[in-house]
Amino acid sequence: MTKYLRFRHRRGLTLLCMLLGTLCKTGSGQIHYSVQEELDKGSFVGNIYKNLGLEPWELAERGVRIVSRGRTELFALNLRSGSLVTAGRIDREELCAQSVLCLVKFNILVEDKLKIFEVEIEIKDINDNAPDFLTEELEIKIGELTAPGTRFPLKTAFDPDVGMNSLQNYHLSPNDYFSLTVKHVSDGAKYPELVLERALDREQKKVHQLVLIASDGGNPVRSGNLCIQVIVLDANDNPPVFTQPEYQVSVPENLPVGTTLLTVNATDPDEGFNAQVSYILDKMPGKVAQMFDLNSVTGDISILKSLDYEDATFYEIKIEAQDGPGLFSTAKILVTVLDVNDNAPEVTVTSLTGSIPEEATAGREIALINVHDRDSGQNGQVTVFVLGNMPFNLEKSIDQYYRLVTARSLDREQVSEYNITLRATDGGNPPLSMSTHITLYVADINDNPPAFSQSSYSAYVPENNPRGASIFCVTAQDPDSISNAHVTYALTEDTIQGEPLSTYVSINSDNGVLYALRSFDYEQVRDLQLLVTASDNGNPPLSSNVSLSVFVLDQNDNAPEVLYPALPTDGSTGVELAPRSAEPGYLVTKVVAVDRDSGQNAWLSYRLLKASEPGLFAVGLHTGEVRTARALLDRDALKQSLVVAVQDHGQPPLSATVTLTVAVADSIPDVLADLGSIRTPGDPDDSDLTLYLVVAVAAVSCVFLAFVIVLLALRLRRWHASRLLQASGGGLVGVPASHFVGVDGVRAFLQTYSHEVSLTADSRESHVIFPQPNYADTLISQESCEKSESFLVSQDLLETKGDSNLPQVSFFLFWNTMKNNYASTANIKI
DSSP: OHHHHHHHHHHHHHHHHHHHOOEEEOSTTEEEEEEETTOOTTOEEEOHHHHHTOOTTHHHHTTEEEEOSSSOOOEEEETTTTEEEESSOOOHHHHHTTOSSOEEEEEEEETTTTEEEEEEEEEEOOSOOOOBOSSSEEEEEEETTOOTTOEEEOOOOBOOOOGGGSEEEEEEOOOSSEEEEEEEOTTSOEEEEEEEOSOOOTTTOSEEEEEEEEEESSSSOOEEEEEEEEEEESSOOOOOEESOSEEEEEEETTOOTTOEEEEOOEEOSSOGGGGOOEEEEOOOSTTHHHHEEEOTTTOEEEESSOOOTTTOSEEEEEEEEEOSSSOEEEEEEEEEEEOOSOOOOEEEEEEEOOEEETTOOTTOEEEEEEEEOSSOGGGGOEEEEEOSSOSEEEEEOSTTEEEEEESSOOOTTTOSEEEEEEEEEESSSSOOEEEEEEEEEEEOOOOOOOEESSSEEEEEEETTOOTTOEEEEOOEEOSSOGGGGOEEEEEOOOEETTEEGGGTEEEOTTTOEEEESSOOOTTTOOEEEEEEEEEESOSSOOEEEEEEEEEEEOOSOOOOEEEESOOOSSSOOOEEEEOTTOOTTOEEEEOEEEOSSOGGGGOEEEEEEEESSTTSEEEOTTTOEEEESSOOOTTSOSEEEEEEEEEEOSSSOOEEEEEEEEEEOSSHHHHHHHHHTOOOOOOGGGHHHHHHHHHHHHHHHHHHHHHHHHHHHHHHHTTTTOSTTOSTTOOOOSOEEESEEOSSOOOOOOOEEEOEEEEOTTTOOEEEEOOOTTTSOSOOOHHHHHHSOOOOOOHHHHHTTTOTTOOTHHHHHHHHHHHHHHHTSTTOOO
């Protein structure tokens, strides 16, 4: 229940502090607040933004921050709300001990304006400490002859709080022999004394148990207890007495360890053992017991550790003088520490502008400097100045702050960097000094555009490159510095074959490396004309351009493509005709091929890869002409099959093959005779089909005979008008025909040679007279090819020469096709 009441009391005090926290300005640039101790971290102290004349959101923007010297931060700025809050738990007793007024001072910096505000916060005490005797029991020995009214000094309690929260009263537990009186001294201290009310009788009671209660004036009241054990003795009725109740001594802070500060003395009017005095250093909180030593016999007080004026300027020591039987008295020693000049000045660069533009005028702020000396008085008076002949001045700000400003405009081309040395010297004897160094860079202005090392560039990339491969790298230099010299690269927008340039290449904006976004094809794009722009990051930015030509190098990625003879598309194959009378070297046909590559990759060579009759034909290495290697013999087969390979000169070489079928015969009737000699064995399943085919052939023959009769009649009417047919054996000369024949409408690129064709009425046979090699070994022109008609023979007919299952209708279809082609020729005579 007590803890709960304490919690509610503390919570109420906290809320009351937050509501009643006052804020006022004490002089120019000083802000005052008050706050209670023991507040939680983040507790509200004051609206600092109002005192700074800012809005809450401006605190972060203007770089408002707390500037402190050497101690742990007790307060912090809440940049979101604009308020000053506690940065942790604040213990007033730890900060100010028992001082009535506890002030914490620090500075707040508005960085963008280089303004300093002094903040003073008063820490108010709360009753968070109970009185403490620093010992649990006290033993007092009293002689039985001691007269009533005798007073015995008791241990005093210690309460670190101040005011009403500090020690206020002492109470003694009820008893029949003793009472309590409190002695008040001039400094407000209270010393409890035990008063003997009636004579003691050792035979009735040897020991008396008492309780001394010390209480403070807080709300709620806190108290501490001391158990007193009174032992009744015989005849020692005088305690030791110090020569003076309070000793004062002043010592410099640099006093060596072990030095004796003073010697105390206490006397006891008793005799013998009752008069033997020993000195005891009373238990004290804090560092007092660690700093000083008391000789229990001689009363000499010496220092155990070095004194430091900057840590503590005053010490209060309590000592006791105790005689043999146990009576004692107390005294106080006040030690004042004197300052010596043992601390050099501290120079702190609170705010610094690392660089300054070269066009800056005189008076431009560079840094905010704080100088501080932990010493006091003349030892803490500091002067600061700039060493060397530097174009900078120091201007006094508030408190111990100085502004470092330029004395004139700077020129980066003369000096691009300054190493500034600031020296601070105090007023001690001898004086101490401290130096600090500041590096200031003179910022450049953007007055130089990036420059390329060449006026134009050329790059080469092989085709079929992998996507994302780097092609080239351009580099531009900018004599400016920092961002003004940071160069970025870009490509000017353009189109290539109707597509954006950005789909072909890209450039790394940081290092100028050019990348291919696609795999180039030399046969589609052979070069790219680019315009590269280099720009710096100045304001405004400067830029320059350079032209870059990217040439695509050919690779052997296309195999040769055979144009003639063309590959069939309707299932049939072409046949080349060669007369049996052809002599060696006779031009049978020519293989025509192209390669989409260029240069050496497009140089083609031809060779005979396979032949059904080895040694009969030869192929020109560079021309692709197929010629007879020897004279044709009767034993040579009617159909000759050749496989010709076409190969380029790339690395590695690529090739293509084409299969040629050559029909060997002196005339077309020979070919037909060979085909007609084929007999098909009787097949029971094909007897009906053969009958139908015979009837069809007879019908078609009748139609053809009627057509010939009509045509003959027309020719008789013009018989006398024609001079070309005076002779009855007149032949047909110069009729063009192709020796690449086929069936079923095979469309192919034809090479046609000139032939003489004659048809006689007696034999009704058509004769093809092949010319001699000396005048028929050249291909006809394209115009001749367009005027001549194709004379096609089915490849399947030739292949079935020895097949007994060939239907008889095949010959009829071939003959009918031949008659139609010849009947359409204007120079045919029947």
